[in-house]
Amino acid sequence: MDALAEAVIEGAPPGELERAAVPYEYTAAHLRKDEVEIFGDAADRDVRRSLRVGAVPMPELAPDEVLIATMASAVDHHTLAAATFAPRPSFAALEELGREGGFEQRHDQPFHAVGSDAAGVVVRVGSAVRRWNVGDHVVVAGAWVDSQEPATHADGMLSGEQRIWGAQTNYGGLGHYSLARADQLLPKAPHLTWEEAASSTLCASTAYRMLVGERGARVKQGDIVLIWGAAGGIGSFAVQLVRNAGGIAVGVVSGADKARRVAELGCDVVIDRTELGLDESGLGAAELGRRLGRVIRSEVGEDPHIAFDATGEATFGISVYVVRRGGVVVTCGSGSGAWHTFDNRYLWMNLKRVIGSHAANYQEAWECNRLLTLGRLSPVLSRTYPLAEVGEAARLLQDNAHLGKVGVLCLAPREGLGVTDPALRERIGEAKLRPFHAGALTG
Structure with a gap:
């Protein structure tokens, strides 16, 4: 493990995180472009065959982006779609994004680091980032939009350049590091563990837009x-x-x-x-x-x-x-x-x-995250896997043998870490915060 990751795990202060060097590569769950035909005509497109865990190059940071040391993530249906290469390989979306030029060229690679959920610690901020700092504990909203497109300012999900982060962009959440735009960040609920927080953002905000948001x-x-x-x-x-x-x-x-x-x-x-x-x-x-x-x-x-x-x-x-x-x-x-x-x-x-309805715009994700922070919504995490076993985690979802959300530990060495407000957690109660936890399905 690199020095920066070790400093994050040890809870080092922002100054120490800034002094630690960013590694040239990092471990991530990823797909390989040369394997898009791996399934052929097989009826069972088993994602354990396509999801690889290994080293990928560290990308350059754009001015409006942050680099996150990812403590935990989760698997979801966006990850499944990418890992089955169906109905359209995710590499086609990465190629389209790369053709926009500039920093977007970084996304068009022979690998695709996937994952649309993440909770972690900000370790670098781009020169144009104002509201976030090194050391902040954050979760990532799943919608990736172009802030310079007019439609984005009415509703980010109406943006023609709207994408799902980690599924239609590269450097997603299932790795030791992830790259996100500043307008995707939300403050992590302080009473939640890393894995609970990581498993909540995408699905909760999607349901929020569908049911509660003014467009739902x-x-x-x-x-x-x-x-x-x-x-x-x-x-x-x-x-x-x-x-x-x-x-x-x-x-x-x-x-x-x-x-x-x-x-x-x-x-x-x-x-x-x-x-x-x-x-x-x-x-x-x-x-x-x-x-x-x-x-x-x-x-x-x-x-x-x-x-x-x-x-x-x-x-x-x-x-x-x-x-x-x-x-x-x-x-x-x-x-x-x-x-x-x-x-x-x-x-x-x-x-x-x-x-x-599709995902959630930034305001909807922010409002939904507020409900999680207040304890008005509970995580629905049932099981957690280490990053090395991400294929098994995704297969559980693929077989519909899961309950709620399936989490993945990235840099977090074990479950239960990341709580910075234990008093609030105690007031809410473990039973409410872990309604689905540690439950093997029998029905």
């Missing part, structure tokens, strides 16, 4: 919200946001153990999709929607106001069917596939709406 569904008191994948990273934060807003969360999960955990998280109604037969082939969205609608009405007496759908192809038609007249389907991600089909009569004749 705008959940309010009494709203019934159907949440597909309520035991996953985005879904488990959606459960908490609906609860905080005074809504009624109806979560759909797969398996009895997931159902129990989501109920303990505060979901008002939990439906096991396997018991209800929502995975049966040959049945149309209307029939599946009728099954689901009957259960929801029997439990809460009404149809949902909102369907929170990050699942996509397998559920979208049901979502359109099952929300009430005038209801809203808010969608992102499409983990089960991006080709959505639905009967448009249920949409247009019942005046329903579909809202497309």
Whole structure:
């Protein structure tokens, strides 16, 4: 390990961090451009084959960027998409970014250091950075935008140059160091460990924009919200946001153990999709929607106001069917596939709406991070792997055998480090902060 990394781990003051030399290379989880055809026609694009852990060159720092000593990160569906090289290799996005010239040329490399979550310590700041300093404890918001594009100043997610950091840019969070723009940084919640903080930012802020932000569904008191994948990273934060807003969360999960955990998280109604037969082939969205609608009405007496759908192809038609007249389907991600089909009569004749949502702009990420800092949102970390085993962590997500978020320790030598406000942590309580922790799934 290099001297700068050692100084960070030892908690050295800013002056000492500034004096320690930045290494010429560092360890990161990365993909190789010469392996984009590694899977061929294989049905199982096992990410353990494509995710490498090894040395990559340290990039030059741009004036508006910071270099972070990454203490912890997490795996997510953006990492999966990059590591499967499908539907489009991430190297195509890096090549496009590189053609913009200037500092963006650094991203077009024969390797792709991935990861869209990170928590760590700022160790260098670019000459144009004003609000962040060496030694700051930070997390990274996942949206990477062009601050010189006019649309960015209305909503960063409408920017034509908007990208997901670490998936469509290089030097992401799954490594000993990561490179981020200053307008991606958020202060780390002081009562959280490195791995808890790292695992929360991307999924929590994505759910926040979908449900709470002014461009999302705008959940309010009494709203019934159907949440597909309520035991996953985005879904488990959606459960908490609906609860905080005074809504009624109806979560759909797969398996009895997931159902129990989501109920303990505060979901008002939990439906096991396997018991209800929502995975049966040959049945149309209307029939599946009728099954689901009957259960929801029997439990809460009404149809949902909102369907929170990050699942996509397998559920979208049901979502359109099952929300009430005038209801809203808010969608992102499409983990089960991006080709959505639905009967448009249920949409247009019942005046329903579909809202497309993607990640979160900087203000939304900041507001969501405030909720985490106040203890109004809890991390949903279930398991943590060392960086050397990042392939196994990602495979767990790929197999949908995970609960909540799966974390990865980068420079942090063990779990439980990084808490700088133990009194707040004690007031909130370990049970609330670790609702999914150390749980092997049995359902």
